[in-house]
Amino acid sequence: MNATPSLPLAITTGEPAGIGAEISLRAASEWLNRPSQNNHSQTPVVLVGDLDFLTQTAHDLSLSLQLRRYDPLNAATPNTLDVVHIPLHAPVTLGQLNVANAPYVLKLLDTAVMGITKQFFSGMVTAPVHKGIINEAGIAFTGHTEYLAEMTETEQVVMMLAGGDLRVALATTHLPLSQVPAAITQPSLAKTLSILLNDLTSKFNLASPRVLVTGLNPHAGENGHMGREEIEVITPVIQQFQAQGHDVRGPYPADTLFQPRYLQDADAVLAMYHDQGLPVLKYASFGQGINITLGLPLIRTSVDHGTALDLAGKNLAHSGSMLAAIQCAHTMVCARSNTQGNI
Ligand SMILES: NC(=O)C1=CN([C@@H]2O[C@H](COP(=O)(O)OP(=O)(O)OC[C@H]3O[C@@H](n4cnc5c(N)ncnc54)[C@H](O)[C@@H]3O)[C@@H](O)[C@H]2O)C=CC1
Numbered sequence: 001m002n003a004t005p006s007l008p009l010a011i012t013t014g015e016p017a018g019i020g021a022e023i024s025l026r027a028a029s030e031w032l033n034r035p036s037q038n039n040h041s042q043t044p045v046v047l048v049g050d051l052d053f054l055t056q057t058a059h060d061l062s063l064s065l066q067l068r069r070y071d072p073l074n075a076a077t078p079n080t081l082d083v084v085h086i087p088l089h090a091p092v093t094l095g096q097l098n099v100a101n102a103p104y105v106l107k108l109l110d111t112a113v114m115g116i117t118k119q120f121f122s123g124m125v126t127a128p129v130h131k132g133i134i135n136e137a138g139i140a141f142t143g144h145t146e147y148l149a150e151m152t153e154t155e156q157v158v159m160m161l162a163g164g165d166l167r168v169a170l171a172t173t174h175l176p177l178s179q180v181p182a183a184i185t186q187p188s189l190a191k192t193l194s195i196l197l198n199d200l201t202s203k204f205n206l207a208s209p210r211v212l213v214t215g216l217n218p219h220a221g222e223n224g225h226m227g228r229e230e231i232e233v234i235t236p237v238i239q240q241f242q243a244q245g246h247d248v249r250g251p252y253p254a255d256t257l258f259q260p261r262y263l264q265d266a267d268a269v270l271a272m273y274h275d276q277g278l279p280v281l282k283y284a285s286f287g288q289g290i291n292i293t294l295g296l297p298l299i300r301t302s303v304d305h306g307t308a309l310d311l312a313g314k315n316l317a318h319s320g321s322m323l324a325a326i327q328c329a330h331t332m333v334c335a336r337s338n339t340q341g342n343i
């Protein structure tokens, strides 16, 4: 047993009008009551959000949790959940977005990143944010993935979702479909594959990961008759990695790749764009899957769903994905402390 508990994971509670507070509180409560596993004590968690709002939400959910303001010098007692208090900018009406709280949502992320940088936190787990309302507040924002890359000055990161037996990584993230082909170049695809292979080994303990790569076009371009990206971009990059000894295969037509015959021995699929890969994963495991940002200099996991404004305040949201995201971040913290010593 690793007797020294690691630094806490920061759970950013997301868009306050959505289900973020509810799933964060419920998942944290379940996590705190779980027995330790894998010879490691459970990584502690702290919530990042408005203390009064979270206390009211915990009360509405009848959770038997005491919330208190986070104090790094004073460890939380059992059944007590620490909150890094970030005040809301405006009162919350559940289910109704308010531009006034967009800066609050981003402050949660900034606080978690700063806390990781200063070694108060071991990593971050993010509840969903609403991309649209942040943009309507006049702040350009496409997602946590790109925001965290920018904040940490990381040139390229990779979005990967995992659920059931499937891992799906994406060559492009939140781009209009019309911009996808131009964004997939040999250098960008090679960098994506390199991050994916590296993190599957370092974070998921896979010594020689097998990655299956989709084509971009229908039928992977049908020998160039339905698009040339497979011939001009994707195949040369796959061959480059194969020549280096990596088990990377494809390009496969995306509509036939997602069947057990291909997937049973694969460690991950690399899909070319958001709506090529994620619908399959969400069909397989929606509500239980996780989203991991690979290539960042910090640990970040998240849920596989959005803000679910339609469920906010109804005590109907499932917290399984949030709990899985905490579990995954904990596993990554343990893997890191095994290789680097406990931090
Ligand atoms: N990690 C993040 O911050 C993410 C944020 N989003 C954002 O969320 C917003 C809403 O996106 P939508 O496409 O409507 O997807 P959504 O995932 O919020 O909702 C889709 C459907 O799934 C249901 N649902 C979602 N989470 C659930 C849960 N935990 N338990 C039970 N049912 C659940 C909702 O009620 C709705 O019927 C958008 O602004 C999107 O950008 C979407 C995905 C991830």
Ligand SMILES: NCC(=O)COP(=O)(O)O
Pocket: 142, 143, 144, 145, 146, 278, 291, 302
């Ligand atoms: N569909 C996944 C998604 O939108 C998650 O985005 P991010 O906020 O994690 O970058």
